[in-house]
Each structure stands twice: as structure tokens, then as C-alpha cells.
Amino acid sequence: MPNDRYNAREAEPRWQRIWDERGIFATQNADPRPKYYVLEMFPYPSGRIHMGHVRNYTMGDVVARAKRAMGFAVLHPMGWDAFGMPAENAAIERKVHPKSWTYDNIAAMKKQLQSMGLSLDWARELATCDPAYYRHQQKMFLDFLQAGLVERKQSKVNWDPVDRTVLANEQVIDGRGWRSGAVVEQRELTQWFFKISDYAEDLLGALDTLDRWPEKVRLMQRNWIGRSEGLLIRFMLDPATTPNRESELEIFTTRPDTLFGARFMAISPDHPLAQAAAKKNPALAAFIAEAKKIGTAQAEIDTAEKLGFDTGIKAIHPFDPEWMLPVYVANFILMEYGTGAIFGCPAHDQRDLDFVNRYGLGNTPVVCPPDVDPKNFVITDTPYLGDGRMINSRFLDGMSIEQAKEKVARRLENQTRGNRPLAQRQVNYRLRDWGISRQRYWGCPIPIVHCEACGVVPVPEKDLPVTLPEDVTFDRPGNPLDRHATWKNVACPQCGKPARRETDTMDTFVDSSWYFARFTDPWIATAPTDRKAADHWLPVDQYIGGIEHAILHLLYSRFFTRAMKATGHLGLDEPFAGLFTQGMVVHETYRRKDGAFATPAEVTIESAGDERRAKLSSTGETVEIGAIEKMSKSKRNTVDPDDIIREYGADTARWFMLSDSPPERDVIWTEEGVQGAWRFVQRLWRLIGEIAQIDAGPVTRPAEFGPAALKVRKAAHGALAKVSEDIDKLRFNRCVAHIYELANTLGDAIGDVTSPAALTADFAFALREAAGILVQLFAPMMPHLAEECWAALGHKSLVATESWPQLEPELLVEDTVTLPVQVNGKKRAEITVPRDSGKAEIEAAVLAHDAVKRALEGKPPKKVIIVPQRIVNVVA
RNA sequence: GCCCCUGUGGCGGAAUUGGUAGACGCGCCUGACUCAAAAUCAGGUGAUGCAAAUCGUGCUGGUUCGAGUCCGGCCAGGGGCACCA
Numbered sequence: 001m002p003n004d005r006y007n008a009r010e011a012e013p014r015w016q017r018i019w020d021e022r023g024i025f026a027t028q029n030a031d032p033r034p035k036y037y038v039l040e041m042f043p044y045p046s047g048r049i050h051m052g053h054v055r056n057y058t059m060g061d062v063v064a065r066a067k068r069a070m071g072f073a074v075l076h077p078m079g080w081d082a083f084g085m086p087a088e089n090a091a092i093e094r095k096v097h098p099k100s101w102t103y104d105n106i107a108a109m110k111k112q113l114q115s116m117g118l119s120l121d122w123a124r125e126l127a128t129c130d131p132a133y134y135r136h137q138q139k140m141f142l143d144f145l146q147a148g149l150v151e152r153k154q155s156k157v158n159w160d161p162v163d164r165t166v167l168a169n170e171q172v173i174d175g176r177g178w179r180s181g182a183v184v185e186q187r188e189l190t191q192w193f194f195k196i197s198d199y200a201e202d203l204l205g206a207l208d209t210l211d212r213w214p215e216k217v218r219l220m221q222r223n224w225i226g227r228s229e230g231l232l233i234r235f236m237l238d239p240a241t242t243p244n245r246e247s248e249l250e251i252f253t254t255r256p257d258t259l260f261g262a263r264f265m266a267i268s269p270d271h272p273l274a275q276a277a278a279k280k281n282p283a284l285a286a287f288i289a290e291a292k293k294i295g296t297a298q299a300e301i302d303t304a305e306k307l308g309f310d311t312g313i314k315a316i317h318p319f320d321p322e323w324m325l326p327v328y329v330a331n332f333i334l335m336e337y338g339t340g341a342i343f344g345c346p347a348h349d350q351r352d353l354d355f356v357n358r359y360g361l362g363n364t365p366v367v368c369p370p371d372v373d374p375k376n377f378v379i380t381d382t383p384y385l386g387d388g389r390m391i392n393s394r395f396l397d398g399m400s401i402e403q404a405k406e407k408v409a410r411r412l413e414n415q416t417r418g419n420r421p422l423a424q425r426q427v428n429y430r431l432r433d434w435g436i437s438r439q440r441y442w443g444c445p446i447p448i449v450h451c452e453a454c455g456v457v458p459v460p461e462k463d464l465p466v467t468l469p470e471d472v473t474f475d476r477p478g479n480p481l482d483r484h485a486t487w488k489n490v491a492c493p494q495c496g497k498p499a500r501r502e503t504d505t506m507d508t509f510v511d512s513s514w515y516f517a518r519f520t521d522p523w524i525a526t527a528p529t530d531r532k533a534a535d536h537w538l539p540v541d542q543y544i545g546g547i548e549h550a551i552l553h554l555l556y557s558r559f560f561t562r563a564m565k566a567t568g569h570l571g572l573d574e575p576f577a578g579l580f581t582q583g584m585v586v587h588e589t590y591r592r593k594d595g596a597f598a599t600p601a602e603v604t605i606e607s608a609g610d611e612r613r614a615k616l617s618s619t620g621e622t623v624e625i626g627a628i629e630k631m632s633k634s635k636r637n638t639v640d641p642d643d644i645i646r647e648y649g650a651d652t653a654r655w656f657m658l659s660d661s662p663p664e665r666d667v668i669w670t671e672e673g674v675q676g677a678w679r680f681v682q683r684l685w686r687l688i689g690e691i692a693q694i695d696a697g698p699v700t701r702p703a704e705f706g707p708a709a710l711k712v713r714k715a716a717h718g719a720l721a722k723v724s725e726d727i728d729k730l731r732f733n734r735c736v737a738h739i740y741e742l743a744n745t746l747g748d749a750i751g752d753v754t755s756p757a758a759l760t761a762d763f764a765f766a767l768r769e770a771a772g773i774l775v776q777l778f779a780p781m782m783p784h785l786a787e788e789c790w791a792a793l794g795h796k797s798l799v800a801t802e803s804w805p806q807l808e809p810e811l812l813v814e815d816t817v818t819l820p821v822q823v824n825g826k827k828r829a830e831i832t833v834p835r836d837s838g839k840a841e842i843e844a845a846v847l848a849h850d851a852v853k854r855a856l857e858g859k860p861p862k863k864v865i866i867v868p869q870r871i872v873n874v875v876a
Numbered sequence: 877g878c879c880c881c882u883g884u885g886g887c888g889g890a891a892u893u894g895g896u897a898g899a900c901g902c903g904c905c906u907g908a909c910u911c912a913a914a915a916u917c918a919g920g921u922g923a924u925g926c927a928a929a930u931c932g933u934g935c936u937g938g939u940u941c942g943a944g945u946c947c948g949g950c951c952a953g954g955g956g957c958a959c960c961a
Contacts, residue, residue, distance in 0.1 A: 216955085219880065223957055230961080253961060266961090306959080332959040342961045350877070351959060385878095430960055550956085612903090660888045660901060668888070672902055679915090680901090686916090737890070737900035744900090751917090820896040825942045827896055865941050871895040875941050 006685035008649025012784040016117055024801055025119045029521065029533050031073035037537050038063045039516055041545030041553070042079045045105040045127075046086060049112045051585040051631055051657075051669060052546065054641050058654045058781075059582060059663055059732065060544050061118045065780035066727045068119070069804040075537050077519040078113065078120045080106050082129035083508045085163055085179055087442045091474045098442040099470065102129055112642060116650045117783050119800065124522045128511035129442070133518065135465030136528035137510060138447040142458050143567040144194065151193045152456060156336070157435055159187040164477060165439045166191060168507060171552070192446060192504070193433040196559045200225055200429040202573075203558055212578035214664070217550045224551050226430025230254035231409055232339065233423045235265065238314040238324060243276045248417075249315055249327065252338030252428060256412075257404035258345040260393035261366035263356055265315045265327040266308060266342050270335035273327075277311045284309055284329065291331035306355045307331045315343075318412060318422055319394070330355065338428055347379040357381070366393045367401060434556065436507040439479045441472060443505030451492035451499035460493050466501070479503055512553055513560035516540050516575055529569050538570065539577040542730075547581040554579070580730050583666040585657075587637040589626035590614055597636035598623050601643065605671060628668055639669055651782035652678045658732040658781055680740070681785055684778070687743060688789040690750055691771040694764055702762040708752065709766035710811075715745040716770035717811040723777045724804070732781070739778050746770055768793070773805045821846050822873040823855040831872070839866045846872050 019025060040060035043053055064076035080102075087098035094101075106127060113120070126133050144150045158167040162182035166189065171178045196203075204225045207218045233256065235249045249265060267274050269288040278285040287309040308328035317323035325343065332351060333340060344352040346363035356363055367388040368374045374391040390396040396404040412423030437446070445466040447459035459466055469487040472480035481487065481503040492499035514528070520537040521530035545553075557575050564570040590598040604617045614623045631638045644653045656677035661667040705713060719742040726734040749767065753759050771793060779786035779799045790799040814835060819842070821829040829851040833842055843864050846852055856876055863875040 216881070220956055223879070226957085226960065228960075251961080255961080330959095332961095334960065337960045344961090349961075351961080428960075430957090547955090662889080665889095670888090670902080673888085676902055682915090733889075734900085740900050818896090822896085822942070825940095830896075863941065865895095867895060867942095870892095871942080873895080873941050 004686065004689070006682055006785060006788065008651060008681070008784065009646070011788050012115070012117060012645075012650055015784045015787045016114065018787075018798070019117075019119070019800060022798070024798065025076070025121050026123055027073065027075050027077075027121045029536065033071060033073040035075065035537055036067045036072035036542075037075040037520075037540045038067065038542045039075075039077070039519070039540045039544070041543070041549065042081050042512070042515060043109065044081045044084060044086070045102055045109055047105040047108060049109055049641055051639055051641060053113075054116065054653055055585055055657045055663075055667065056544060056546070056582055057113065057116060057118055058657045059580070059730065060542075061116075061120075061654075061783075062658065062727065062732060062780040063542055063544075063730070064119050065783060065800065066804070068800075069776070069780070069802060070724075071803065074119075075519070076118075076120055077124040077522075078118070078122065079124075079126040079515055079519065080109075080128065081508065081512050081515075082106065082127040083134075083443045083505075083511055085165075085440060085442070088440060088474065091442075095474075097470070099129070102127075102442075115645050116641075116654065119783070124519050126515065126518060126522045128444075128508075128515065131465045131467050132525070133515075133522075134444040134511070136518070137444050137506070137514070138459070138464050138466060139461065140514070140528055140564065140567065140569065141506070142447060142461065143569070144563050145458060147563070147567050149195050149198070149563050149566065151195055151433065152190060153193060154188060154190045155193070155435065156186050157189050157191055158184045159189075160184055163440075164479075166435060166437055168435050168509070189437075191435045191437040192448075193435050194510075194559065194563070196434045196556075197429060197431050199559055199562055200227070200431045201427070202562065203431075203555065206558075206574060210574065210577075210579070213576075214579065214581055217547070217554065217579060217581060220550045221555055224431065224555065227427060228254050228429075229425070229427050230338075231256040231405075231412070231423050232426045233259075233318060233343075233412060234417065234420070235315040235318060235325075235343070236417065237327075238316060241313045242273075243280050243313075246273055246276065249273060249341055250339045251341045251343055252426060253343060255345060255348065255405075256408040256423075257390065257393075257396065257399075257401050258348050258366050259317075259319065259343070259408055260396065261345040261347050261364045262317065262325055262343045263346055263352075263361045263363060264308075264344045264359075265325050266330035266333050266344055266355070267327060268333040268335040268340035269329055269331065271329070271333075271340045273313070273341075274311070274329045277313065277329075281311070284311060288329060291329070306351060306358060308355060308359060310359075318415075326361075328355075328359075336432065337430070346383065348383050348385060350383050353379065353381070353383045364392050366390060366396075434507075434559070436510055437504040438507055439482075439503075440505055441468070441474075441480045443508060444511060445481075445505055446502040448502035449490060449492055449499045450502065451495060451497065453497055454492055454494045454499075457492055457494050457499070463493065481505070509552060509556050510560075513556045514564060516543075516557070517561070517564065517570060527569070528564070531569075531571065534569075535571050538572055539575055542578040542580065543576040544580045544582060546584070550581065580663070582663050583661065584630050585669055586628050586666045587631050587639065587669045588614075588628050589635050589637045590623045591626050592616070592621065592623050597634075599636045600639055600669075600671070630666075631669070644674065648674060648678045649681070649784070651785045652681050655680065655736070655782055659736045660733055662733050663730055680743075681782065683747075684743060684774075684782075684785060685789065687747055687750070688771055688775065688792055691746070691767050692792045692794065694753075694759065694767060700765075702765055705762045705766060706760060708749070709760070709762040712746065712749050712763070712766040712770045713808075714811050715742055716766075716773040717808055718742075719777060720773055720805055720807050721809075721812060724807070727780065735777075735781070739774070739781075742770070742774050742777070746774065775799060776802060776805050817869050819870070819872050821849065821852060822871065823852060824876055825873060826855075828852055828855050835869070839868075842866050842872060846874060 038060055040056050064074050068074045082102050087102050090096055090101045091098045158172045160167050160177035160180055160182055162180035163177055167177055172184050175184055177184055204227055207221055230253050232250055232252055237246055237248055239245055269291045278288050308330040311327050311329060313327040314324040315327055346353040346356040347365040348367060363379050365377050365379050368377050368391045369386055369388045390399045390404045396407060413421045415422045447466045449457045451457050469484055488501050488503060490499055490501055517529050517534055521533035524530045561570055561575040562573050590603050592598055602616055603614045603623060606613045614625050615621060629635055656674050719738045722738045723735045775786050775789045786799045816832050817835050818830050818832045820827050821831055829849045831845050861874045861876055865873040
């Protein structure tokens, strides 16, 4: 062999060029084969890819390449989630235009992705900041508006004071903006909302159908939607105590069974009744003002005490006209949930208990735990939340909680006041509508004009897209669109009088809520989707991305797909049939004596025995090996994919990403691991080279295979069966292990060939066949090396376009089986018997075995359990 | 606080889903090749023990002929939600 080292740096670009020239990864919409749509979450063009991208896109590429070989028409596209704040921040800091910054980054990252050898159909590439993309988004906004799925309303919103924009609830994490980290404030603003809550029930229910989603993600969405069943109850008010003769107060409860444990009513500071009462009570007004100050930042909420203010208003218990309950304004009642009012049952709710203990209102337990004497049952600091029997509850006494709930509901439903029942059943959701207005420049303009005379006017379809003006400046804080006179001031599309454009842009999560649909036909200019193409390709068969999108992106996309269906742009509800959430790439951290972090590239690792030590390569200074953490700039524990690809090649990086750790778990990036992967690349190259050199005359399939040949063939087909299954289930770490095993077996087999005489024709055939299978098995993971090996084996075709090897299942069946033999559950021996031996034969063989006899000490066995082809257990 | 997940060698992890615990890789040890190192090749590597053997999947009870796997109770780590009535 001319060169005994595989030169990835030379080979990888060469094969990438060949794939590209032959256009083998371009997908035709008219392809008659069964379709398979594999998609990885598209990246934000930050400028450089990171190891997380490498892992994500490698997994997707393995699936794409394997499915292609298995006979599917595979759609595997890539695009750019290109709107967003970093572009504006760059504009402010570096005086570059967001557009040129974004497109420069796209060019750089595209080059990096291409160096990974991904089998992508680049002809379908799209960027969400392209008017050719977002014009359709504007069209859908107008369609949704018409369909009643968009609403403009004044609302309390999360305001990020650093990014100077509104954030959705989903984007507020621990009271801070998900990007800026700034403590979020509450403001009242008029905003555009997508009515995702209209679909709450459907989004929740359909989770049960997503059987190829991780249970964890489904659970997180379930919790996020937060369904609770309860009762809306109208409490009559004592008119003498109310400010404006209000007659009733409606509350929502999930525990109507505890109605006889009620001690107080509480309403939100924003509740109309509180507002009305405050007008006549300055002390109450002051309390409300104070309460509104708190209750925005999470940290404050956690520490804020449960405060209330007695309004003096009295509510009448629905089952007892003599029973008066004081109505408090309380700082922990949210106007946004339920009716903004509750009744407090302190014995069975922690918050209510804290409240009564503070104000001395006492409590009455109404649910008694089993095995507790109701006479001795008292509540002090801890409420009782468990199951039990009703007590102190008049006609409910003795019932279970469920019976009591039903009884209360029935009774109140059948009582009316003013022609309306006193109660009705209601389901409430935690899920709020999706506020999409952002006071930023670099986003999709909302196609609306505000006119003094006509009000809110949609931009006519013929005037779409509303494009972003490019002549903007970022020298002042705030939204440049807001001060762009020629863009902002337009004639009203309806009356022609001077009007102004909506200057808010859409949340970038809107952009990513339908890109998967656009990929099915990114060329159509007249509509967001070509229904034929979309109906053909969707749903995405396998979607792969990070768990951090478990709620945000995945819930929005599920909503958007339904909204697109309602407006005729799609024909299905669920966009992603299969979802896989991959783990993070993590790395050790290195801390210098002065406390500063050192990067992995600056550090040399030395190991002596079990000890590992790190020092700076430059000065030899010892650095402390710290915790293994997610790769991040602040911890400086990042490894640049470019460096790895330059030094070892893309295949090595890809192989390492798939090895060892299960794909859903975090993978620890180590230098040793990468070198191990690199050594395996070289080993495969040598192994295939050696087999390629074997010259045993014309390669024809022999009629019979000898034992040596059979062993090789069994190993190859065994690996084929296992790898096929594990790719299907995305268990790439197991694929890697099976490929190692096959390579080990082939290496041993070649080692056995000590003389030309040992190289029989059947063995040579088997070796070549196995080598071909081996190459095809690792081709999805290390595609460049595979092409090089495939060519070395004498093939003229590309392995990337080859069909998956045909499995010969009869090779997986062994003639004999080795059964472990246990005596009383402890392994004592092994016996090898013909595969189809009867139980009697096996029992006889087992009892004749010396080790078994010894263990039985001459006594007859009580019982012999034989599990065919598994195990034998002798019970003494 | 509520909900969920995970605990297996020095390390990452396998284990046909109740049937030989530790596949495969990393690391380490021994040897060959080499003046030497790297690479490569051969062998070893859960613990204790010279050995036979015994113990061993966070701890602890249980079910079972048989438990890493199932059930109960603890402990530890991680994640999600969090004034949601």
C-alpha cells in the first residue's frame, strides 16, 4: 500500500466534492420511493458552529444516510434561524448592519457544516430573515387574524429592561430574561397574541398520540399546559358591605369538597371588586399599590409574605345564608388565572393556612385521614392534602373527597339565582396566550397599519411582504423602526389617510414554528406551502435537537401546525412524529492558580497510574482539574470543531460524538476519547487495506463455507442485524460497539491466515463480504473513510448510494446453544447442547455434569427448571 | 413545596427487558518490535484470596427456582414546574 496512513485532510474534501458534483443528496419531491423526513433543529447563525451542533447534525446525518441506503427517499434539509437579538447587539457594539452580520455568519457556518460531510440537500436552504421566507409568515399572520387565532389586547407583559422588549412567559426563566438574564418587570402594554390557549385541550390530549416522543418531553408539556378541573362558584355578597352594591363574587376552585372548611375569601389586587373598594378606602388603595410593586421577579415572589387586607366586604356561604366570610385583597392571588378570586380553606392548603395563621382566622379540618380519630384531628402548621373521609361538613360527612366534590357540584348546579346556576364545572389551564410582539428591529414585521379613522388595518395581501428597511441606525436605544419616518408613516390601506405601521416585529419563535413545512417546497412564491409537497413529506419522521426546546419551540410548532391546518396551509395536526432530544457536550474545566480558567487547547494532561494532572503547555504551571460542565465561553472549556476537523478529520469527530455515551445523555469530550476514535479510523483503514490485498482469484460465491469462513460470515451478519436495529432506535453508542466487535473479529480472522494455504476460496470470499458489510455499516457514521475503503475494496460505485446489505437471517441461528447451569440460582457449569434438544435430554446432561453432582452432594434435585435456549436452574 | 428521572469496575457505559453482570471503548499493567520514544502487535485488568472459592449493580426489606431488571421503605445526584386556587 502506498500510504499506510489514512489522510483525512486530503480525502474528506475530495469525497465532499464528488458527492456535491453528482448531486446525490438532492431530494426530488416526485420521488416514488417511501418518504423519510429527518430534520435537526436549525441553528441560529451566531458565527461559528460548536460541538453541540456537531453532535446534533452527526446524529441526523447517520439516520439520513442509513435510511437512504435502506431504500427511502430521504428529505434532509438545512436552514438558518436568522432573526434575533444577537444581530442587533452586534450592530450596536460593532457598527455592522444586522443583515450583513447575519449573512456573513451564515456563510462561515455553512462552510463549517460542509466540512463535516453532512448529506444535506442544500438546494432547499432557507433563512428566516429572507423576505422570500417571512412574506409567507406575514400572510399566515393575516390568515390567522381572519380565522380568529390572533388577538390584540392590553395585557400585563414581561418586560426585559436590558433587551428592551417583551418576553413570552416561556422565555422568562427564574424571573429573568432567557437571553439577557435581566430581572424581568411587569408592564401593561397592547400586544399581539396568538391564541394558543384555544388549543390547550387539543395540545394536551394529542400528547398521548406522540408515542415516538420522549416521555419526559410529553410530561413537561403536560405540566406546562397545566389542566385543572374544578368548579366556578358564585358567592352572594352582603350588599350592606359592598362599595357599589355589587351582588356577587365568582371564584374558581378545584376543591369544592372543602367548602365547609372555608374561612375567608381572597381576591386579586387587580380584581374589579378590589379596585372599586379601593376608591372608597385609601388604606386599601395603598395596600394594592404596594402589592403591585412586588410580584414580578421570581426571587421576590419566593420571599414575599402572604399579605392581605380586609375589605370589610362579606360573602355569604352558598350552603348557609347565615355564614359570612370576610373578603380580603391578597397579594398572592393572580388576576390571570381562574376568576382572580378564591375561597380559602386553610386546613387543606398550605398557602391558605399561612394566611389564616398570620391573620388569626383559624381553620376547620374537613377531610380526616384514614385511621385518625376525627375528634383528635387538628391542623396547626401543616395542611392535610391526602385522601380521607369528610368531617365537619354537614351533608357531606362520611363521604370520600370524590363523592363530596360531586355532591357539591350537583347541588350548586341545580340552584339558581337570577336564572343562572350557582355553580358550573370548568376546566382551567395554566397555559397563556402567546404574546408575539417584540419591540426590536431584526425580526419579521407585523403586517398591520394603525389608522386614526379605521383603527387596526391589515396590510393587503398584494402589498406583502412588508420588508424591513435597511437604512437604520443603532446609535440610540430603542427600536429603530419606531423612529424611521419614511417606513413608519404610510397611507392607510383602507381610507388613504396618513397612518402608521405597526413597528413591533414578531417573536423569533414564530419563524421557527413552521420552517419544517417550508422545507418541503421552499421555492413556491405564491403561498407558504405547496400542499402537495407538504402533505407528502410531513410529518417529520425524525426530529432531533436539544431538550432545552422541550416546551418553547416544540409547543409553538404544534400550535402553529394546527393553525396552519385551520387556514388551509397544512393538512395535519402534529408536525413531528418522532422526536429525539440529545444530551449536551460537556468538558472538564481547568482553573489556574490566579482563578482564571484555561482552555483545553492550552492544557496538557498527564496521567500516572490512576492520577490525572493538568498543566499549561506553555509554562508548565499546574492547573486544577475542575468540574465537568457544559461547554461555555465563560468557563472557557470549549473545543472548536474546526480545530478537531483540521487535526483529526470530520470522521473522527463524528465517530467520537456517537461513541460511549447514549445519545440522550451528556457526552464528555476528552482528548483521549478523540485519539481513540482517530486510532480506530486508522485501524479500519489498515484492516480494509489488508483484506483488499488478499488475492484469491475470481470472487465467486462458493457452494459451501468452511468453519473459519462461517465464523466471519456470522459475525458480519450478526453485526448487520444489530446495527440496523440500533440505528433505527437511535442507539448509536451500541452501533459503535457492534462495529468495533466486527472489526475485532475480522482482525483476528486475518491474523489466523498464516500461510497462503490457509486462505481458501470460501474464506477469502467471506472476508471480502464481511469487509464490505463492515464498510457499509460505518458509512453513515464515517462517510469519507467509508468511500475511501469502498474504493480500496475495488468498487467503482459510491458507498453513499449503495443499498444497505442484505441480511441472511439463517446465519444468525446457531446449531448448538451453550446454556448456563445454575444450582439454587448460582452458576455452577455450562453445557453445550444441540439447539433443538428436548427438556429430558438437557436434564440428563445437566445432572450428569460433575460440577452439578458436586453441588448436589449426591441428593436428588427437587426440581429442574429449563428455560429453552436461555438457562437451566437445578433446585436442590 | 409539587411532579419526574437516574444511581452498575478507575472512567464512559453494555446486559436479548426476570435468565451467565461488566459487551465495546477509554485509562492502567505486562510483554514483543525499537538505540529510544510514538505508533503497532500479543496478553491481562470488578474486589478479596497463593489457590479452591467467596463477595459484588446506592442502602434496606420483600416477591421469585432465579432480581441490575419487579414491589415497599430509605439515601444520594440530576431535571422540570412553582403564589395556578
